[in-house]
Amino acid sequence: MESYIxxxxxxxxxxxxxGPGVILTLTNAIRYGTSGAIGGILGIAFGTFIVAGVSATSLGVILATSAVAFSIMKYIGARRPNKSKPALEVRKTESFSLLRA
Structure with missing residues (x-):
């Protein structure tokens, strides 16, 4: 009975x-309005759909029992084909006129 309580x-x-999905949605809605929150909502829904699909197809059992299958899924998930510029780019300049007093 203790376990049930x-x-x-x-x-x-x-x-x-x-949860984090609610916090993300509220933050985006406050910052960007309703239209700005739609992207986060769709992303959360898509992620939930993927997890449900993995559970429904018993792929989770295969991933839990096979180290090779789990490693392949980790590699696929970690691989991010993004050919855009880095988010933070440091530019070197020859003149430091802004730093001089």
Whole structure:
């Protein structure tokens, strides 16, 4: 009976606390308005759909039991084909006129 009470307390706390998806949606809605929050909402929905698909197809069981399959999925997930410029680019200049007093 103790396990059920503990489970109930943890379940209620989990349900009542906002998750990262809610925080992201609220932050984007406050900063950018309703239209700015749509991208985050769609991303969260797509990620949830992927997790549900993995669970429904029993791919999770295969990944849990096969180290090779798990390593392949890690490699696919970590590979990010992005050919754009880096987010932070340091430019070297020959003149430091802005730093001189």
């Amino acid at each position: 503990l489970f109930f307390i943890i379940a209620v706390a989990t349900i009542l606390s906002p």
